[in-house]
Amino acid sequence: MRVDGKGLIDRTKPVRFRFDGRDYAGYKGDTLASALLANDVRLVGRSFKYHRPRGVLTAGSEEPNALVEVVGPSNKTPNVRATVQEVFEGLVTQSQNRLGSLRFDLLAVNDYLSPFLSAGFYYKTFMWPRAFWEGLYEPLIRRAAGLGSLSGRHDEGVYEKAFAFCDVLVIGSGPAGLMAALTAGRAGADVILCEESHALGGRLLSDGGTIGGLPAGDWVAQVVAELEALPNVRIMARTTVTGAYDHGTYGALERVGLHKPARPNLPRECFWRIVAKHAVLASGALERPVAFENNDRPGIMMASAVRTYLNRYGVVPGRRVTLFANTDQARGVARDLMAAGVTVAAIVDPRPDASSVEDCPVHVGAEVIGSRGRLGLSGIQVRKGSEIIEIETDCLAMSGGWNPTLHLTCHMNGRPRWSEELAAFVPMEGAVPGLVAVGAANGSFSTHGALVTGHAAALKAVEALGRKVSVAVPEAEDMPYRIKALWAVEGTGRAWLDFANDVTTKDVKLAAQEGFRSVEHMKRYTTQGMAPDQGKNSNVAALAVLADATGRGIPETGTTTFRPPYVPVSIAAMGAGGRAEGFAPQRFLTSDQASRDRGAPMIEAGLWYRPSYFPKPGETTWREACDREVMMVRQAVGVTDVSTLGKIDIQGRDAGRFLDFVYTNTFSTLPVGRVRYGLMLREDGHVLDDGTSARLGEDHYLMTTTTAAAGLVMRHLDFVHQAFCADWQVRFISVTEAWAQFAVAGPKARELVQSFLETPVELPFMGEAPVRIGGVDGRLFRISFSGEEGYEIAVPTRYGEALFRDLVARAETMGGGPYGMEALNVLRIEKGFITHAEIHGRVTAHDIGMEKMVSAKKDCIGKAAATRPGMWGPEREQLVGLKANAPISAGAHLFVPGTEVHRETDQGYVTSVCWSPTVGAWLGLAFLKDGRARHGEKIRLVDHLRGLDVICEVTNPVFHDPEGEKLRA
Amino acid sequence: MPELIAKSALDGRSMNVGGVTLAEVQVGPITSIAVLPGGTKAVAKGLRPLGLSMPEPNSFHERKGARIVWTGREQAFLIGVDCPALEGAAVTDQSDGWTVLALSGPAAVDVLARLVPTDLRLGACPVGRALRTGVNHMNAVILRTGDYAFEIMVFRSMARTAWHELETATHMVAARAGVKI
């Protein structure tokens, strides 16, 4: 019900929204919860396990009951807290976790089964028979588990991530936070002020009072206006700081567009990483419920929430309200209600010495022991001594005191300290370096205490920053906090602790009885604190009940640890920008468009996109194109883009010496203008990479790496250089991006190459020379990855596309053309050349038959480890070729024909396969135990995954031109 | 003889959204100068005719259209002029390895805050700063060329991704500007 003249909602801006198929009216500034309560909608959800009818309990992000689904045009968001979601024109919401309608939820039968569904039900029930685990129990549990449901589609909403930096991060904008922000802001420090709600002011907006003679609301407005005008202060509303991380890093979730209809490019949420030199935690406190029988009916709410709905939203959740509270502070709720003309049926105060002077009936030394009303509260029973009093009421405002919102102080392993005086945990000082808790978050529950501590913490931060400021702290209420702890009212029925997960005091006692006496065990056994609210409403009370059941005090019982995030964070927000194109950079070749123009499907090779094959009219499968391209290279000439290979320019007097150190073989003796194949090991003796390096000048080399390991090799070279030879005369830099490089291979390669050089050059095999092409300086290398006579021609990247198109056109006049990755792979397998399919990280030089490349004359990285026992010898799996007449597969394993196929008899595995149009057989490269001694043997290839079982011939890995005559032609 | 036409990665693309301008710019030659041990003096001498010297870490300076940018320990990029003959340094042409994007406008810093994990507040990153850092998953060199202006150098092959990321962030920042608390 709406109350006239109250609230901060904008009554000039009515808003229509939908809940469970019905349209309702609210105002701008309403949350879904306040708007539903204004429409007298009390039943908003069903509980997790027993499907009990539930209503709004709180007015904040800690809400355990009022979780709903928000339905958007292209997505559905489950478990949205109605107390956080703001209403807007066209908002569509629905209740969740029900079978049938919200009023007649068929799963409410669980409530009658509750004697069987107590703590540990799953552990006890679904034990046997074992055969039922997957077939019956799991589907059953899965169907019952979970709250809201997803749309099943991709979330196409826009999400954002961002970084921010500041001197002082202020978390929370109640009196403590505002005072801290004002102090730091006036001092000129860079301040970020985060407020979870859409409006600044915290409890001041709900509780009223005066500050410095001004009504609290006016003081808030005045401070906020000043902060907004300060260029060094950034106010972030709708932003919850979710975690405290190392070295001043904080995570924060901003609800950017969730309170608006979806708009193009407007993020729904933004996940911030805020780095702050100092942080002031002014997150306030959370009021705690009291456990009594049937304390979970719609209409039973937190007292502070009732006050918030009244003063911030102009809503009263009932016509006859009762207050059940154990502090003087909570009396303000009743007074505000009465002042607004709402009937307060009674105040029930368990403290025997509490004041009974109010404008309504007051029962001191009394407790609420039960409630009634099927889908909403209609009355309560109160016990006062031996007397039982029935009270007609449709809203019970309850308060068991306050728990400081100290969660962030626990994120780096800080353990809170128990305060007997406050009957609450308070933060451990210094638990998060640079973060100071103030105000209610630190147990200073009065407005005065909040202002003073907020000011002091900010002043300290300001001074540490080397700044000065003088800000007067205004006068404010300083009421002492007098509490008598009341966790649970004695009774026989079910009294809820964790509303969200349906954990009652009975469950906690049962856990203790069954030996789960540690708070961590109790939590996991009962699932208390494991719901979306993460125990914000129930942790302290649950452990108090546990302490009682185990006969220990609360400090001895301890508390579970709070971990980030403080509120649920959608995966979409945390991973913002990381989907689809944002997952990883895409690297494009200069020939990219030319390849696509020819219809080449592009495949990913690392981050690069490379043409798979170049289809011709009439070809229906990739194999046809691939076979043609292979034969084209073998018989005429082919062109392919090899710019993806890593290229590292190495210079200096010690460049050769450096290469000798990182390669197993020797480069310092390489003549200028020549190229040599090099093998690089990791220090542990395994192969890191291979490639060719050219000597461009006396003190100048150009190393190439494989595409896959380009970054790895750079990191490795940096390490070796900086760690072991920083004083050498050597410097290197990647030039991968600076050059476009194309391979030209085949019997007609020479003819093609000569046709475009300004001055023809005759290069020997493994030769290199500077060349000029159409007025551009380039480089020519005679190297081959195909087994045919081959060249690689490099030009500055800007000319890459033009040169590629030209090369392809020329090749086509000679019966050749472009070839793709598939053909390139077949060509290299036929020639027995390895890639990272073979040098996959567990392979030694010996395994690939290159042990002779490890020079005996010098030290190199990996040399010592390569000689260790087990790194060489016949027990190793060695590189071999496989030849078969039926399809074979990479990943298959090898067995001696006639032996059983299992792990112990495994002889090796296959790394690369292809159909070879040149040889007319299926070829493979494989690692086989003592393989080099077994050429000619028959071996059985088994691939369970693909259903292959093929007898192959073990061969030399080089199938094509083993003498290398074509290369050197 | 082939006719080799030079092409930049993004064909000089540019856009303006919500007061933020993003454009591929041509900066001329880029030369890496890596000082060899003992080469400091010789390099200083070689750069003198340009009126430039090796920059301090995280900075760049300019003179008559030439710019020298710190890019690492004992390393800098000379941009906009041909590199003179230098003793005492490894000199490597990097002209074609990088794409340079100019980002400007009052909200440019907000756009970068979506992608760059580094403090770009004017106090922490004044004009004349050169940062080696990341733009989302890409390595980059970011130059603070004005209070509201940056130049961002990324590997040429990743230019399209860099453009896409910056464009997306620019659109999101612009869309936010339309939403008030």
Next chain:
Amino acid sequence: MRLTCPLCGERDRREFYYYGAEDYLHRPGEGASLAEWDSYLHLRDNVAGVVRDLWYHEAGCAQWLVVTRNTVTHEISGVELVAERAK
């Protein structure tokens, strides 16, 4: 987590690559025994307390760093350049 690169200044952890213990810097000389190599390559203490580890400023200046860090408190008490460390 933040690391202060001696060259680039304070940066977010995502710019860095973690390698392992500082031990990798103490490469046995030629002729060292296999046991020394085994120790160099594979044997590491798992310390709860102060460790010295190698990190690489991969998205930054490409320098290798020795980072002194407390694995219990997460405090970082020193960052040195590998290339310029006192030998």
